[in-house]
Amino acid sequence: MGQLVKFFNFAFILCLVLPFTAWAEDYAEDDGLILSVTLQDDTQPEPGTEPTADFLRCNKDAWRMPGQYIVVMREGTHESQMERTKRRLLARAAKHGHLIEVLQTFSGAFRGFLVKMSSDVLHLAVRLPHVDYIEEDSSIFAQGIPWNLDRIVQTEHAAGKYSPPNNGGQVEVYLLDTSILSSHRELEGRVQVTDFNNVPEEDGVRINRQASTCESHGTHTAGIVNGRDSGVARGTIVNSVRVLNCQGKGTVSGALSALEYIRTTLLAQPYRPLVVLLPFVSGFSRTLNTACRETVRNGGVVVAAAGNDHEDACLYSPASEPQVITVGATNFEDQPVSRTNYGRCVDLFAPGDDIISASSDCPTCFTANSGTSQAAAHVAGIAAVLLNSNPNLTSTEVLQRLLLHSVKHAMDLSAFPEEHRLTTPNMVAALPTSTSEGEELLCRSVWSEKSGTSSSDTAGARCGPGEEMFSCSSFSPNGVRAGETISEREGQQECIAHNGPGGQGAHAIARCCIWARAECQASASEQQGTAVACPSPDHHLTGCSSHSVSGGTADSTRPLHGDRNAACSSGEGAKSHASCCRAPSLQCQLKEHAPPGFNELVEVSCEAGWTLTGCSTLSRGSLTHGAYARGNTCVVTSSGGGEGAEAFAICCRHARSQKRAESNHK
Numbered sequence: 001m002g003q004l005v006k007f008f009n010f011a012f013i014l015c016l017v018l019p020f021t022a023w024a025e026d027y028a029e030d031d032g033l034i035l036s037v038t039l040q041d042d043t044q045p046e047p048g049t050e051p052t053a054d055f056l057r058c059n060k061d062a063w064r065m066p067g068q069y070i071v072v073m074r075e076g077t078h079e080s081q082m083e084r085t086k087r088r089l090l091a092r093a094a095k096h097g098h099l100i101e102v103l104q105t106f107s108g109a110f111r112g113f114l115v116k117m118s119s120d121v122l123h124l125a126v127r128l129p130h131v132d133y134i135e136e137d138s139s140i141f142a143q144g145i146p147w148n149l150d151r152i153v154q155t156e157h158a159a160g161k162y163s164p165p166n167n168g169g170q171v172e173v174y175l176l177d178t179s180i181l182s183s184h185r186e187l188e189g190r191v192q193v194t195d196f197n198n199v200p201e202e203d204g205v206r207i208n209r210q211a212s213t214c215e216s217h218g219t220h221t222a223g224i225v226n227g228r229d230s231g232v233a234r235g236t237i238v239n240s241v242r243v244l245n246c247q248g249k250g251t252v253s254g255a256l257s258a259l260e261y262i263r264t265t266l267l268a269q270p271y272r273p274l275v276v277l278l279p280f281v282s283g284f285s286r287t288l289n290t291a292c293r294e295t296v297r298n299g300g301v302v303v304a305a306a307g308n309d310h311e312d313a314c315l316y317s318p319a320s321e322p323q324v325i326t327v328g329a330t331n332f333e334d335q336p337v338s339r340t341n342y343g344r345c346v347d348l349f350a351p352g353d354d355i356i357s358a359s360s361d362c363p364t365c366f367t368a369n370s371g372t373s374q375a376a377a378h379v380a381g382i383a384a385v386l387l388n389s390n391p392n393l394t395s396t397e398v399l400q401r402l403l404l405h406s407v408k409h410a411m412d413l414s415a416f417p418e419e420h421r422l423t424t425p426n427m428v429a430a431l432p433t434s435t436s437e438g439e440e441l442l443c444r445s446v447w448s449e450k451s452g453t454s455s456s457d458t459a460g461a462r463c464g465p466g467e468e469m470f471s472c473s474s475f476s477p478n479g480v481r482a483g484e485t486i487s488e489r490e491g492q493q494e495c496i497a498h499n500g501p502g503g504q505g506a507h508a509i510a511r512c513c514i515w516a517r518a519e520c521q522a523s524a525s526e527q528q529g530t531a532v533a534c535p536s537p538d539h540h541l542t543g544c545s546s547h548s549v550s551g552g553t554a555d556s557t558r559p560l561h562g563d564r565n566a567a568c569s570s571g572e573g574a575k576s577h578a579s580c581c582r583a584p585s586l587q588c589q590l591k592e593h594a595p596p597g598f599n600e601l602v603e604v605s606c607e608a609g610w611t612l613t614g615c616s617t618l619s620r621g622s623l624t625h626g627a628y629a630r631g632n633t634c635v636v637t638s639s640g641g642g643e644g645a646e647a648f649a650i651c652c653r654h655a656r657s658q659k660r661a662e663s664n665h666k
């Protein structure tokens, strides 16, 4: 009865606050609904028997924000259904004596709302209809490390030598950061301060709200993107979107609103090309990753900091989102900065140590800062240069070009834990020498997480939008695995690694390539021990995959480039998948290396001008760990003696490259 009284009090307060028209409109429905919910609740089965939505909270305990929750509706939920869910939540909470407040509504990347409520109400919220999951709000942090010596540098220092292929003048950058000292001489006339502002209160009692503190991170980052003398792409416009407070701290919900703000702005006035720079991290957040994916789907190129915690970047958001270009930090010797995050979720590295850029201390001040924020700002600038010469590039195409132009294998990856050394890309971003479009086949490797350790555990890797999977291989650090298969999920190929009995987990490695009008498919051998050919002579064999069905070695498949259809043969007890691509003007060749006897490491490389599409191995009785690409080299490692292994590289290129090379010789 007490609860009922509270409910009526609540209704009364509503009545006083709401304007009459709105009240009249909402009243009938609310009243009926609330009454029916009240009745329903009393007659419903015991809590715990209904299906409940997932509840997610930040993997970093200290960053959690209990009491504030993002309620995400199932896909396809109509606005009116969400409104009803909201009202139902208010009513149920009121019935249990809790007042709750809806702070914000989302309708961009997902439909949902941000609600302030006691965690005691959560068990009611997860049982509401149409709710997909509920994520507790959490903090996001700027990823710059202020350098010990905040020093002012002469502007002449950076001037004079810098000559990029273009200045990115056609490109706009949205920077989600602190506020910016837009009157700085580096930034004057290059920054548009938007009216967006969504930041939490600063922590602590003695807060330094001096403008110079509040603007330091954003001013430095913007200076790297388009500063007059310190910028990478000096012709771009930076749109400043404030999501970080004076302490460089924000919230996941604030970042979500900012992405929604950008989306709304662009719907009203579409603009491409567009780069969205997120120089901060939160703990892993499903909602933030979803919103970033949506921004990419709408044509934005999203670049984010990998994070400064010397940890796996996959533990953070938006760094962990595959469709975000995630950037780690290196120093002037192309070596990883000690605190940079690493691992398969990093796409590439960029300068992020002792970077001189605009300081918010005064309109002519400069300072040196370090961190993955600075590194991400460099990549945003390079992306702007690439987009300026080719405005229609998709985010994935920008990434592939960033990788093409990067400095490869300069980093010493021993700074990272052993299990992350193979999966971390050894690439440092660089400006292209020219942005004229070549006809190169662009490929990269996408590593899956490591599978679980039970014998039937699997892990999957998929390519990005617009990429085709040219081959699929697998790797396990201790060699025990059952190989790999290719299956189709949601209209897209997936490379799946199979752990084996006693295995410590296996990675799947998808080789993802961009080629105009390429159509790739995987054909499976019908029985174990037989060969599988490409469907027609129009198809190029771009890779072979092998799966042990009866516990034998996983690596027993040999690629065959014959006169007729190319094929993959399988050894006894194994099944093969042939990756075959119909790709106009492409030519492919098979290279193999079979050194006599046992070798721990066998490599075979594509010749200059050719791109590695497929990398596989054939065991001659040794325990092979698998095959993976390092640049255009196929790498095979084995252990335990035996007769060793053979390595196979399938290398492809534009068919015209050859003719041109020949005519150059004449």
Ligand SMILES: [Ca+2]
Residues within 6 Å of the ligand: 321, 322, 323, 324, 325, 326, 345, 346, 347
């Ligand atoms: Ca990525």
